[in-house]
Amino acid sequence: MDTKIVSAFREELKSGGLVLDEIIADGKLHRCGTVGKERGKDGAYVLHADPPMSGWWQNYRTGESGKWTDRHLHPMSITEKDRLQTSVAVAQNARREESSRLHAKAKETAFRIWEKADPVPLNHPYLARKGVMPLGDIRMAHDGRLIVPLLDNVGAIMSLQFIAACGEKRFLAGGATSGGRFTIPGDDGPLCIAEGYATGASIHEATKHTVLVAFHCGNLMSVATSARQTYPDRQIILCADNDHETERARGRNPGVAHATEAARAVSGLLAIPRFKVPDSATDLNDLARTEGLDAVRNCIMAAVPVLPEVDVQAAGPSPVRFENENSPDIPARLFPGILGKFCSALAEELQVPFELPLCSALGTIAVAVQRKCRVRVKDGYAEPLNIFALCPLPPGERKSATVEACKKPLVEWQTDRSREMQDGIREAASERRTLEKAIDMKRASIGKAKTAQQRKDLIQEIKAMEKELPDVPRAPRLLADDFTPEALALLMERHEQRIGLLEAEGGLFDTLAGRYSNGVPNLDAVLKSWSGETCQIDRRGAETIILNDPHLTLVISPQPEVVQALAGQPGFRGRGLVGRFLYFMPRSRLGTRSLDSSPMPESIARKWKQTIQNLLSIVWNRDTRGNSVAYDVPLSPEALNLWRKFAQDVESALLPGGTLEHMTDWGGKYPGQAIRLAGLMHMATAPEPLTEPLSPQTMENALTAATILAAHATAAYGLMGSDPQLECAQSILKWIERDRVSSFTARDAMGKVKGRYPTMDKVNAGLAILEERAFIFSASQDTRKGPGRRPSAVYTVNPHTFE
Numbered sequence: 001m002d003t004k005i006v007s008a009f010r011e012e013l014k015s016g017g018l019v020l021d022e023i024i025a026d027g028k029l030h031r032c033g034t035v036g037k038e039r040g041k042d043g044a045y046v047l048h049a050d051p052p053m054s055g056w057w058q059n060y061r062t063g064e065s066g067k068w069t070d071r072h073l074h075p076m077s078i079t080e081k082d083r084l085q086t087s088v089a090v091a092q093n094a095r096r097e098e099s100s101r102l103h104a105k106a107k108e109t110a111f112r113i114w115e116k117a118d119p120v121p122l123n124h125p126y127l128a129r130k131g132v133m134p135l136g137d138i139r140m141a142h143d144g145r146l147i148v149p150l151l152d153n154v155g156a157i158m159s160l161q162f163i164a165a166c167g168e169k170r171f172l173a174g175g176a177t178s179g180g181r182f183t184i185p186g187d188d189g190p191l192c193i194a195e196g197y198a199t200g201a202s203i204h205e206a207t208k209h210t211v212l213v214a215f216h217c218g219n220l221m222s223v224a225t226s227a228r229q230t231y232p233d234r235q236i237i238l239c240a241d242n243d244h245e246t247e248r249a250r251g252r253n254p255g256v257a258h259a260t261e262a263a264r265a266v267s268g269l270l271a272i273p274r275f276k277v278p279d280s281a282t283d284l285n286d287l288a289r290t291e292g293l294d295a296v297r298n299c300i301m302a303a304v305p306v307l308p309e310v311d312v313q314a315a316g317p318s319p320v321r322f323e324n325e326n327s328p329d330i331p332a333r334l335f336p337g338i339l340g341k342f343c344s345a346l347a348e349e350l351q352v353p354f355e356l357p358l359c360s361a362l363g364t365i366a367v368a369v370q371r372k373c374r375v376r377v378k379d380g381y382a383e384p385l386n387i388f389a390l391c392p393l394p395p396g397e398r399k400s401a402t403v404e405a406c407k408k409p410l411v412e413w414q415t416d417r418s419r420e421m422q423d424g425i426r427e428a429a430s431e432r433r434t435l436e437k438a439i440d441m442k443r444a445s446i447g448k449a450k451t452a453q454q455r456k457d458l459i460q461e462i463k464a465m466e467k468e469l470p471d472v473p474r475a476p477r478l479l480a481d482d483f484t485p486e487a488l489a490l491l492m493e494r495h496e497q498r499i500g501l502l503e504a505e506g507g508l509f510d511t512l513a514g515r516y517s518n519g520v521p522n523l524d525a526v527l528k529s530w531s532g533e534t535c536q537i538d539r540r541g542a543e544t545i546i547l548n549d550p551h552l553t554l555v556i557s558p559q560p561e562v563v564q565a566l567a568g569q570p571g572f573r574g575r576g577l578v579g580r581f582l583y584f585m586p587r588s589r590l591g592t593r594s595l596d597s598s599p600m601p602e603s604i605a606r607k608w609k610q611t612i613q614n615l616l617s618i619v620w621n622r623d624t625r626g627n628s629v630a631y632d633v634p635l636s637p638e639a640l641n642l643w644r645k646f647a648q649d650v651e652s653a654l655l656p657g658g659t660l661e662h663m664t665d666w667g668g669k670y671p672g673q674a675i676r677l678a679g680l681m682h683m684a685t686a687p688e689p690l691t692e693p694l695s696p697q698t699m700e701n702a703l704t705a706a707t708i709l710a711a712h713a714t715a716a717y718g719l720m721g722s723d724p725q726l727e728c729a730q731s732i733l734k735w736i737e738r739d740r741v742s743s744f745t746a747r748d749a750m751g752k753v754k755g756r757y758p759t760m761d762k763v764n765a766g767l768a769i770l771e772e773r774a775f776i777f778s779a780s781q782d783t784r785k786g787p788g789r790r791p792s793a794v795y796t797v798n799p800h801t802f803e
Contacts, residue, residue, distance in 0.1 A: 006053075012057065016059050029099075043057070043058065062246070062254035117139035118142070135184045138182075181219075186209045186210035190237050193262070196283065212227060217259065228266040235269065242282050243256065319800055322718065328712075330708050332344045338611050348598050356391050357402050360406035366385055367498075370552075372628075372630060383676050384676070386553040388582065389555045391556075391584035395559060425475065442462050483508075499553075509558075509569065521572070526554075529550040529551060530552065642700060670706070729765075729773075732749050743779065745795070748792075749766075753766070778794070
């Protein structure tokens with residue numbers, strides 16, 4: 001037997017969730033385990049050895065099944081096809097006959113076991129673990145396992161299910177399961193159908209309703225259609241298991257999918273448990289044990305109708321998307337070399353979005369090279385390499401750890417320089433204090449001078465001593481934690497007119513808005529330091545500071561609320577502060593992070609540190625007067641042509657009706673921002689960044705990234721202009737998309753967003769926006785009159801929402 005063909009069949013079984021050690025190709029039915037119950041018998045397969053090898057499989061836990069045929073042979077002749085079809089038909093008939101014989105034999109065995117079984121004690125360990133009472137006619141085997149009978153339409157025993165104290169379940173060998181159910185009798189209200197016995201017991205205890213136990217999700221349809229024939233006018237509620245872990249692993253939620261199909265087939269309602277802490281919880285018994293019977297009762301009361309399947313092509317209009325919805329991811333491939341490798345490795349280690357380390361890493365490069373280097377685009381036009389950038393994310397996203405890791409080489413460089421200069425600073429400061437003391441003493445003696453000549457001589461001596469005062473060197477500073485505009489100017493004056501702020505908090509914006517200036521915004525120094533404009537700072541009681549070429553890098557990763565409030569601060573948008581920022585708007589990874597992340601490779605960490613230190617070691621370029629000036633990095637002709645086309649397209653987008661029409665303050669600076677981005681990428685990756693022209697490939701990557709960042713900027717501007725009702729709508733939409741909700745009630749929606757929107761009035765306002773934008777449609781059909789609480793409004797989701 002060809003092992004490659006058997007391996008191909010094994011892969012087919014694996015894709016269906018089956019787990020087995022050995023495959024037997026004898027044309028007979030074999031049982032095996034499934035994912036999550038590897039030692040169970042919830043899977044089955046048949047494999048025929050006759051060429052071409054073919055097989056069939058069934059996963060009874062998920063209800064999935066499939067057929068398989070070896071495709072590696074040459075195309076079959078008509079004779080071979082006839083032979084295969086005959087072989088398959090013979091095998092199927094034989095299997096049906098064998099199944100019928102086994103079912104009949106198992107039915108007799110089941111009856112004998114049932115007759116000899118014992119009553120179930122109230123403290124049976126399985127029931128105690130599940131927190132339910134023995135409901136309905138169940139019994140106990142002599143080995144202590146629970147026995148739940150599978151009954152046919154007329155109540156006769158078809159087979160048995162055995163449940164051990166640990167929860168392991170087994171059906172009687174050879175017994176039929178399709179269509180089998182167990183009844184937990186209750187009131188004449190809605191008829192509930194669930195998968196497992198404990199789930200059904202919890203539903204009954206919470207509602208007193210009659211419950212049909214279907215035993216597994218693949219049997220829900222058979223039980224539901226049979227129940228509908230028996231009770232044509234009764235309300236039927238399909239109570240799904242929420243197999244969210246299976247959905248995360250395999251992209252499909254079998255419990256919800258099968259319950260939805262069954263509810264649709266019988267015009268029933270669908271109840272899906274939602275958990276505050278999902279973990280491994282899946283069913284309504286889990287909900288009862290973790291949140292109480294009231295939570296189960298509320299889930300059943302909130303059951304919603306399942307509308308007929310909708311042809312997506314004819315589902316109606318596509319929804320009107322929100323402008324700030326789903327900013328596209330920035331691919332790491334656009335940033336070759338150490339920049340992309342470092343950001344990817346840090347994103348993996350900390351389990352953060354790639355954009356978060358990218359933003360701070362670009363800021364780190366900018367701090368290292370700002371004012372020393374610039375990109376010369378053409379004669380008379382050059383772009384500096386400092387940037388303003390924001391990357392907002394909610395709390396818990398490890399923003400601080402990310403920022404610290406990115407700027408670590410800068411901090412270490414500062415610390416090393418300070419340590420190296422410590423002795424010299426101490427000696428110079430001591431000498432200066434000594435001379436100042438002597439000057440003070442000499443100055444005090446002037447009052448004792450007896451003649452004008454003596455006073456003049458003392459003054460000349462003081463002047464001479466003052467000329468001898470040594471300048472106390474200062475350790476270089478690259479970074480500041482926070483500053484007022486006056487403190488910023490002082491830092492700039494002392495440290496080569498350049499400074500950076502790389503932080504995870506947005507407190508600086510409160511300072512700029514006037515925290516220390518009676519609410520009057522003071523933005524001049526910050527605005528001019530973005531473009532290197534001459535800036536004059538008048539200080540009360542101190543000399544005026546004049547900066548002729550200041551450069552400031554601001555890279556902040558605040559909470560989204562900080563960005564939302566920017567446009568509302570006086571002067572922030574009108575004077576151009578908002579338009580100077582690059583915006584990185586990544587998707588949060590909260591809830592999807594791995595606990596087994598890979599640490600940063602030491603080689604990448606060393607290379608990142610070396611790259612930044614190499615940039616810091618670039619000596620200052622000096623003009624003929626000895627003043628520090630920037631090195632000019634030229635563009636290659638091809639890179640310049642690429643940028644010219646990009647800039648022209650941007651210019652068109654600024655026209656009325658263009659994509660940047662409503663954010664011209666940002667769009668006007670967009671081509672220059674692309675140059676800065678390209679320049680930072682060049683400085684980090686080019687072997688000789690000061691002598692090599694900026695390459696076409698670097699420019700192309702930078703322009704692609706800039707195009708994506710334009711979408712992020714649009715999202716940021718949308719966030720700044722959003723209102724609470726719009727935010728509520730977007731929060732509900734995120735839940736719908738995350739859980740792929742097909743229908744829901746207004747009360748369901750409130751349960752998902754009540755932390756921020758605690759009243760139904762606020763939730764209804766958000767739902768109204770989603771309905772206006774065609775994300776959802778009202779499906780409520782309540783016509784009841786009289787007293788009592790109205791049922792919650794029901795909505796169905798436009799299938800186009802998930803495109």
